[in-house]
Amino acid sequence: xxxxxxxxxxxxxxxxxxxxxxxxxxxxxxxxxxxxxxxxxxxxxxxxxxxxxxxxxxxxxxxxxxxxxxxxxxxxxxxxxxxxxxxxxxxxxxxxxxxxxxxxxxxxxxxxxxxxxxxxxxxxxxxxxxxxxxxxxxxxxxxxxxxxxxxxxxxxxxxxxxxxxxxxxxxxxxxxxxxxxxxxxxxxxxxxxxxxxxxxxxxxxxxxxxxxxxxxxxxxxxxxxxxxxxxxxxxxxxxxxxxxxxxxxxxxxxxxxxxxxxxxxxxxxxxxxxxxxxxxxxxxxxxxxxxxxxxxxxxxxxxxxxxxxxxxxxxxxxxxxxxxxxxxxxxxxxxxxxxxxxxxxxxxxxxxxxxxxxxxxxxxxxxxxxxxxxxxxxxxxxxxxxxxxxxxxxxxxxxxxxxxxxxxxxxxxxxxxxxxxxxxxxxxxxxxxxxxxxxxxxxxxxxxxxxxxxxxx
Amino acid sequence: xxxxxxxxxxxxxxxxxxxxxxxxxxxxxxxxxxxxxxxxxxxxxxxxxxxxxxxxxxxxxxxxxxxxxxxxxxxxxxxxxxxxxxxxxxxxxxxxxxxxxxxxxxxxxxxxxxxxxxxxxxxxxxxxxxxxxxxxxxxxxxxxxxxxxxxxxxxxxxxxxxxxxxxxxxxxxxxxxxxxxxxxxxxxxxxxxxxxxxxxxxxxxxxxxxxx
Numbered sequence: 001x002x003x004x005x006x007x008x009x010x011x012x013x014x015x016x017x018x019x020x021x022x023x024x025x026x027x028x029x030x031x032x033x034x035x036x037x038x039x040x041x042x043x044x045x046x047x048x049x050x051x052x053x054x055x056x057x058x059x060x061x062x063x064x065x066x067x068x069x070x071x072x073x074x075x076x077x078x079x080x081x082x083x084x085x086x087x088x089x090x091x092x093x094x095x096x097x098x099x100x101x102x103x104x105x106x107x108x109x110x111x112x113x114x115x116x117x118x119x120x121x122x123x124x125x126x127x128x129x130x131x132x133x134x135x136x137x138x139x140x141x142x143x144x145x146x147x148x149x150x151x152x153x154x155x156x157x158x159x160x161x162x163x164x165x166x167x168x169x170x171x172x173x174x175x176x177x178x179x180x181x182x183x184x185x186x187x188x189x190x191x192x193x194x195x196x197x198x199x200x201x202x203x204x205x206x207x208x209x210x211x212x213x214x215x216x217x218x219x220x221x222x223x224x225x226x227x228x229x230x231x232x233x234x235x236x237x238x239x240x241x242x243x244x245x246x247x248x249x250x251x252x253x254x255x256x257x258x259x260x261x262x263x264x265x266x267x268x269x270x271x272x273x274x275x276x277x278x279x280x281x282x283x284x285x286x287x288x289x290x291x292x293x294x295x296x297x298x299x300x301x302x303x304x305x306x307x308x309x310x311x312x313x314x315x316x317x318x319x320x321x322x323x324x325x326x327x328x329x330x331x332x333x334x335x336x337x338x339x340x341x342x343x344x345x346x347x348x349x350x351x352x353x354x355x356x357x358x359x360x361x362x363x364x365x366x367x368x369x370x371x372x373x374x375x376x377x378x379x380x381x382x383x384x385x386x387x388x389x390x391x392x393x394x395x396x397x398x399x400x401x402x403x404x405x406x407x408x409x410x411x412x413x414x415x416x417x418x419x420x421x422x423x424x425x426x427x428x429x430x431x432x433x434x435x436x437x438x439x440x441x442x443x444x445x446x447x448x449x450x451x452x453x454x455x456x457x
Numbered sequence: 458x459x460x461x462x463x464x465x466x467x468x469x470x471x472x473x474x475x476x477x478x479x480x481x482x483x484x485x486x487x488x489x490x491x492x493x494x495x496x497x498x499x500x501x502x503x504x505x506x507x508x509x510x511x512x513x514x515x516x517x518x519x520x521x522x523x524x525x526x527x528x529x530x531x532x533x534x535x536x537x538x539x540x541x542x543x544x545x546x547x548x549x550x551x552x553x554x555x556x557x558x559x560x561x562x563x564x565x566x567x568x569x570x571x572x573x574x575x576x577x578x579x580x581x582x583x584x585x586x587x588x589x590x591x592x593x594x595x596x597x598x599x600x601x602x603x604x605x606x607x608x609x610x611x612x613x614x615x616x617x618x619x620x621x622x623x624x625x626x627x628x629x630x631x632x633x634x635x636x637x638x639x640x641x642x643x644x645x646x647x648x649x650x651x652x653x654x655x656x657x658x659x660x661x662x663x664x665x666x667x668x669x
Contacts, residue, residue: 081558081583083556083609085609086607086608086609086610089557089558089559090558091558099525156521156560156561156564159517159518159521159522160518160521160522160525162518163472163518163522204516204517204518204561205516205517205518206515206516206518206519209516209518238637239513242513283608283638284608284638284640285640288608321608321609322609
């Protein structure tokens with residue numbers, strides 16, 4: 001089954017061959033190509049190049065093109081503070097002011113156009129991604145949810161406004177819903193298949209407030225996305241458990257939650273309302289700070305503990321941290337794509353003490369010629385492993401007898417023992433003369449040859 | 458409890474700022490002393506708000522409107538409290554770390570700590586490590602409390618810990634940390650003293666430190 005079809009079928013509640021996987025690689029995409037967060041969010045070529053690398057290495061069924069909740073706010077006059085390794089933050093709130101005065105509702109003439117702010121950059125990349133991978137990968141366009149956008153514009157006063165100024169708060173949220181619809185429309189025009197309405201602040205209010213203020217604007221946005229023939233998703237962050245029921249009432253096709261919500265509870269609620277659930281790999285404890293084996297184990301355990309796997313999309317809890325180790329995301333992809341072999345691998349790895357006594361480590365200090373050792377998960381299904389092995393093979397073909405090459409796949413038990421004995425932590429990786437040279441990031445052929453030439457001297 | 462005090466506490470919990478302030482004025486006019494109004498109506502009301510927030514019964518907007526009641530009522534009481542010469546429980550230097558502009562969590566901590574009778578010096582957002590130290594010295598603080606929302610800025614907390622430890626405040630000031638990505642393991646790793654999961658717990662911990 002093709003990746004995009006797998007995701008679409010899941011969103012339509014049809015059966016699929018395996019669970020679809022959507023890595024939320026926002027600024028993290030830049031990390032793959034060594035671009036800073038502020039570069040990928042402002043430069044179309046760098047963003048496109050980075051997203052193509054995400055597509056190549058993580059084998060996603062669906063993929064966001066940009067994860068930036070400041071896009072619309074910037075067009076509406078919020079000043080941004082740019083960062084190197086995270087999305088920008090909102091520095092000023094144009095509708096901020098005395099909390100005893102109601103917010104001034106902006107004129108509809110201020111709603112961003114496709115030419116406003118960074119929209120031309122983002123829409124250009126969306127069109128390019130559609131052309132390059134849109135046949136096989138479902139593409140996500142992310143718009144800022146009405147409540148979070150209202151808070152960007154109004155600042156923290158939005159919270160007290162909900163008590164003091166009912167009508168103006170409703171009007172402001174309606175205005176923000178119109179902005180979200182406009183933004184969604186441009187992204188659908190640029191070829192996006194799924195529009196995610198991202199509203200992390202929803203976890204900070206009561207269900208009563210949700211019913212009072214949010215049902216109308218959110219329902220309007222999701223209705224509009226449906227009318228335009230795209231799928232929709234409601235992204236929240238934080239413990240939004242109490243609001244999942246009311247969120248479902250706004251009729252998104254899917255909702256995405258983070259690790260603060262019990263996935264089992266979310267799936268129960270989602271199934272009751274016909275809403276697919278995405279989530280919820282922990283961002284910091286597992287993806288950022290865990291190792292590759294932790295990530296693979298987390299996914300396998302999550303899938304094994306799920307009796308009914310229908311209506312579920314595997315995804316990180318929210319936007320992946322910039323410096324998420326690449327091998328961790330590769331591990332997640334491998335675990336969802338080749339669950340059975342990874343389950344076996346983990347069993348071998350963490351199970352009974354692995355006997356490494358039979359592993360003969362070469363005498364690296366006294367080799368006749370340089371030795372290149374390639375450690376992979378499984379080049380048949382792990383894209384990054386395929387590319388790394390290919391570039392190694394190409395270098396070997398060029399250098400011929402001047403070097404030796406060995407490949408170890410962790411799918412075999414004796415290779416797990418070698419990985420343990422050599423303390424290899426990240427896969428795929430290339431070692432030259434027993435020293436780690438390349439890990440997760442695939443070198444170009446010339447980079448690899450350069451490293452081998454140095455080893456030959 | 459005096460009926461007037463119960464009314465003030467209820468108005469605070471319901472977030473009715475104007476009415477709460479009026480009720481405080483009326484209580485003062487009735488001859489109830491400011492310290493009693495503060496302790497038995499406002500602080501006890503904030504305590505209920507804090508407990509409900511922790512128990513997930515109420516959320517950010519409800520806490521913010523209650524806090525607003527507290528602040529407006531304090532405008533009435535402050536001059537009287539100064540006259541009565543009441544002693545604050547302790548002083549906390551609070552801020553969101555350098556590079557981070559998020560302040561909702563920090564503001565909640567501020568409110569909850571004030572609710573416990575602590576004096577809070579709020580340095581705002583994007584606060585460099587040395588500013589925490591300066592403010593702690595100037596105000597003879599008991600606690601430096603740092604907030605961070607981003608995984609990318611949480612590392613700045615190490616700088617605050619280092620700056621405090623390098624100063625002559627090392628044995629005098631406790632360092633508290635909190636925020637969405639923070640964990641107790643991280644707290645231990647960077648050598649901070651206390652990690653709190655939310656504003657209510659932070660206020661409780663700060664109070665305990667100051668009365669110890």
